[in-house]
Amino acid sequence: MSSLIERQLLERAAAVIPGTIYGHQNTSTHWPGAPQFFSRGEGAYIWDVNGKRYIDLLCSYGPILHGHHHPKVEEAVQRQMRLADCQNTPSPLIVDLAERMVSIVEHAQWAMFMKNGTDATTLALTVARAATGRNKILVAEGAYHGAAPWCTPSLHGVAPADRAHLIYYRYNDIASIDQALAEAGNDLAGIIASPFRHDAGLVQELVNPTFARHLRAQCDRNDALLILDEVRCGLRLAFGGSWQPLGVMPDLSAWSKALANGYPLSALLGNARARQAATEVFATGSFWFSAVPMAAALATLQVLEEEDGVARMHRSGSALVAGLLDQARVLGLPASVTGHPTMPYLCFEGEVDREMTTRFAQGCAQRGLYVHPRHNWFVSTAIDEKLLDEVLGITGEVMGGL
Amino acid sequence: MSSLIERQLLERAAAVIPGTIYGHQNTSTHWPGAPQFFSRGEGAYIWDVNGKRYIDLLCSYGPILHGHHHPKVEEAVQRQMRLADCQNTPSPLIVDLAERMVSIVEHAQWAMFMKNGTDATTLALTVARAATGRNKILVAEGAYHGAAPWCTPSLHGVAPADRAHLIYYRYNDIASIDQALAEAGNDLAGIIASPFRHDAGLVQELVNPTFARHLRAQCDRNDALLILDEVRCGLRLAFGGSWQPLGVMPDLSAWSKALANGYPLSALLGNARARQAATEVFATGSFWFSAVPMAAALATLQVLEEEDGVARMHRSGSALVAGLLDQARVLGLPASVTGHPTMPYLCFEGEVDREMTTRFAQGCAQRGLYVHPRHNWFVSTAIDEKLLDEVLGITGEVMGGL
Numbered sequence: 057m058s059s060l061i062e063r064q065l066l067e068r069a070a071a072v073i074p075g076t077i078y079g080h081q082n083t084s085t086h087w088p089g090a091p092q093f094f095s096r097g098e099g100a101y102i103w104d105v106n107g108k109r110y111i112d113l114l115c116s117y118g119p120i121l122h123g124h125h126h127p128k129v130e131e132a133v134q135r136q137m138r139l140a141d142c143q144n145t146p147s148p149l150i151v152d153l154a155e156r157m158v159s160i161v162e163h164a165q166w167a168m169f170m171k172n173g174t175d176a177t178t179l180a181l182t183v184a185r186a187a188t189g190r191n192k193i194l195v196a197e198g199a200y201h202g203a204a205p206w207c208t209p210s211l212h213g214v215a216p217a218d219r220a221h222l223i224y225y226r227y228n229d230i231a232s233i234d235q236a237l238a239e240a241g242n243d244l245a246g247i248i249a250s251p252f253r254h255d256a257g258l259v260q261e262l263v264n265p266t267f268a269r270h271l272r273a274q275c276d277r278n279d280a281l282l283i284l285d286e287v288r289c290g291l292r293l294a295f296g297g298s299w300q301p302l303g304v305m306p307d308l309s310a311w312s313k314a315l316a317n318g319y320p321l322s323a324l325l326g327n328a329r330a331r332q333a334a335t336e337v338f339a340t341g342s343f344w345f346s347a348v349p350m351a352a353a354l355a356t357l358q359v360l361e362e363e364d365g366v367a368r369m370h371r372s373g374s375a376l377v378a379g380l381l382d383q384a385r386v387l388g389l390p391a392s393v394t395g396h397p398t399m400p401y402l403c404f405e406g407e408v409d410r411e412m413t414t415r416f417a418q419g420c421a422q423r424g425l426y427v428h429p430r431h432n433w434f435v436s437t438a439i440d441e442k443l444l445d446e447v448l449g450i451t452g453e454v455m456g457g458l
Numbered sequence: 459m460s461s462l463i464e465r466q467l468l469e470r471a472a473a474v475i476p477g478t479i480y481g482h483q484n485t486s487t488h489w490p491g492a493p494q495f496f497s498r499g500e501g502a503y504i505w506d507v508n509g510k511r512y513i514d515l516l517c518s519y520g521p522i523l524h525g526h527h528h529p530k531v532e533e534a535v536q537r538q539m540r541l542a543d544c545q546n547t548p549s550p551l552i553v554d555l556a557e558r559m560v561s562i563v564e565h566a567q568w569a570m571f572m573k574n575g576t577d578a579t580t581l582a583l584t585v586a587r588a589a590t591g592r593n594k595i596l597v598a599e600g601a602y603h604g605a606a607p608w609c610t611p612s613l614h615g616v617a618p619a620d621r622a623h624l625i626y627y628r629y630n631d632i633a634s635i636d637q638a639l640a641e642a643g644n645d646l647a648g649i650i651a652s653p654f655r656h657d658a659g660l661v662q663e664l665v666n667p668t669f670a671r672h673l674r675a676q677c678d679r680n681d682a683l684l685i686l687d688e689v690r691c692g693l694r695l696a697f698g699g700s701w702q703p704l705g706v707m708p709d710l711s712a713w714s715k716a717l718a719n720g721y722p723l724s725a726l727l728g729n730a731r732a733r734q735a736a737t738e739v740f741a742t743g744s745f746w747f748s749a750v751p752m753a754a755a756l757a758t759l760q761v762l763e764e765e766d767g768v769a770r771m772h773r774s775g776s777a778l779v780a781g782l783l784d785q786a787r788v789l790g791l792p793a794s795v796t797g798h799p800t801m802p803y804l805c806f807e808g809e810v811d812r813e814m815t816t817r818f819a820q821g822c823a824q825r826g827l828y829v830h831p832r833h834n835w836f837v838s839t840a841i842d843e844k845l846l847d848e849v850l851g852i853t854g855e856v857m858g859g860l
Contacts, residue, residue, distance in 0.1 A: 072569060073556050139497055145479070166476050178606065181615075182615035186614040206607075212739045318745075337615045338614065343521070343573065426546065
């Protein structure tokens with residue numbers, strides 16, 4: 057049941073906000089009485105408007121990489137805030153951050169910064185079209201690349217022309233790529249792909265390395281650009297780019313979410329081949345050059361590197377996944393955890409309408425652990441061994457009662 | 459001449475950023491040696507990386523409404539930062555801010571928040587299409603509505619399909635509206651217009667009230683939506699919406715820039731007619747619900763109201779324009795200042811390639827006043843009578859030497 061304070065907020069919101077809350081942060085279908093408003097975050101913890109505390113395993117859907125208010129990030133933010141944020145020009149930090157991204161992400165030779173993940177993915181398509189002088193882009197069926205008319209999951213208000221030049225393939229399905237390539241003919245500008253298949257509400261699927269290499273080879277053969285959408289995965293799968301461990305280098309990669317530990321920033325990175333086109337396209341925004349999110353990003357990257365954060369998140373994510381599967385096995389529950397260990401996705405085989413996962417998430421929330429019933433969770437570097445024990449204590453108890 | 463520190467930054471930027479700096483904040487065509495990097499802002503002043511101080515009459519191209527670091531805005535920001543910014547859900551501030559916008563902006567009955575002005579204008583088109591089930595949007599030739607493929611001023615990487623449903627009219631030209639309406643036939647979703655014609659690089663033109671009323675009447679007649687792009691003008695022309703003094707109410711209005719005194723925020727406001735469609739469309743972003751920019755917006759609006767900021771900016775802007783024209787008249791210079799007094803646009807009649815305005819802006823910069831040679835300037839509430847005297851002292855001296 058919602059509290060009085062929550063019910064009053066919901067009533068006021070319903071009067072002045074379409075759908076009460078729009079978009080992915082509407083919690084009305086999470087579980088009955090799921091809190092719609094949170095007040096505070098600190099480290100691995102979050103508090104709803106009733107003051108109830110939860111361990112955070114959603115991490116604001118990705119942006120919180122080092123826990124809320126990481127002291128080193130906040131210190132860098134406060135230092136920059138005393139100087140300036142949104143000015144007539146960038147601050148010198150844009151140069152520092154571009155150099156840093158280029159040094160970290162193996163395929164990248166240049167960087168541009170913007171605000172939304174959608175800004176970066178949309179600009180990637182524009183750059184691919186400008187670089188090739190062609191139109192067609194191959195996109196995976198059901199993949200989420202943002203909320204612009206060309207990619208939003210809803211067709212309300214979208215004109216067919218907005219998607220006239222998209223051709224759909226099935227993730228990890230080489231034959232569907234070849235079919236889409238045949239359809240594109242000599243008008244192929246590029247192929248966009250996520251590092252793995254992380255479509256919301258569906259079982260996740262890691263990339264088949266052969267599939268990734270096929271995308272690279274076909275882009276080379278057709279003189280088209282390979283675009284990696286790192287918005288959700290970036291900085292959790294690998295420090296140097298999510299496909300860097302596979303040795304598959306995209307021409308363009310779109311980043312956001314975890315880049316600045318919650319401060320609003322996205323980035324388009326590219327290689328030499330895409331550079332001239334990136335110089336020619338028109339790309340700008342009122343807040344794209346603001347210095348504070350760039351200061352946050354530099355600190356976020358430094359903490360990640362110094363604390364070997366990627367390896368630590370892999371370890372705690374893997375222990376979390378193993379623990380969940382173990383608890384389910386002992387209880388004979390048909391749990392499935394798919395996706396990358398740092399972004400695990402839980403569901404129960406055979407359940408109807410996510411009924412079991414919903415009860416699971418609700419039970420976790422009651423016991424002070426916040427997970428999503430229909431979206432992958434996110435591990436942060438703030439989850440240490442002690443917290444992981446606490447998390448697994450809660451999940452074990454909840455599974456036992458399912 | 460650029461300083462050593464500036465030249466080193468430019469050289470490093472050129473290596474890792476396409477075009478050295480992309481978009482509207484590239485200063486390479488401002489005047490020879492125009493600073494490309496600024497370090498600090500405080501009140502009405504800004505400092506470049508060499509520590510040179512300027513009075514700021516560009517205000518970050520609009521966002522800075524109350525001067526940099528306005529104490530009441532910063533206090534609200536710091537208070538919210540100690541709680542949380544980017545969370546799994548919005549904070550209660552989203553309700554406060556939606557209520558506040560709806561109470562201030564006369565046509566609005568609901569509000570949604572996002573990051574870029576482009577997010578708001580693009581979503582406005584989507585809502586208009588969803589509300590009407592039609593496709594065509596009328597757009598003014600040369601108007602700037604953002605940096606998405608449908609509206610960017612450059613066609614590099616833009617596919618013709620991205621603009622397939624746009625029909626262009628000439629601002630303030632009723633006949634051109636009627637011609638565009640005839641072309642749209644029974645597929646008209648809406649008309650988008652700026653509060654006045656503020657195309658960069660061209661003489662500005664206030665709206666003819668008859669034209670504004672004609673847009674409203676034609677949208678009513680055709681059951682289409684009128685969209686006002688307030689991104690650049692919002693909160694400078696009028697507190698209740700830029701066309702509120704004319705009595706012309708849009709169905710949708712897109713806001714950004716000045717809304718949060720430099721913190722990244724935009725908004726789409728709408729009336730009852732557009733509400734169902736706004737509920738149906740998919741609109742979201744990783745940082746759209748962040749609480750800190752909303753705290754900044756609430757404080758920005760409070761300061762604007764308490765200090766009667768719109769009237770004060772109108773007075774100082776009008777005095778600035780009158781002073782500039784007076785100085786030019788005495789010297790026999792063919793200066794023209796167009797647009798709204800709070801967003802004045804200076805040029806010199808008959809000049810070739812903005813040669814005189816460029817020398818003017820350069821002369822001002824040398825004397826510690828920052829203005830743009832090819833874009834409207836922005837007045838803030840931080841410009842008081844004493845600063846205005848200082849500004850006019852500088853402009854008079856520079857005009858005398860042109």
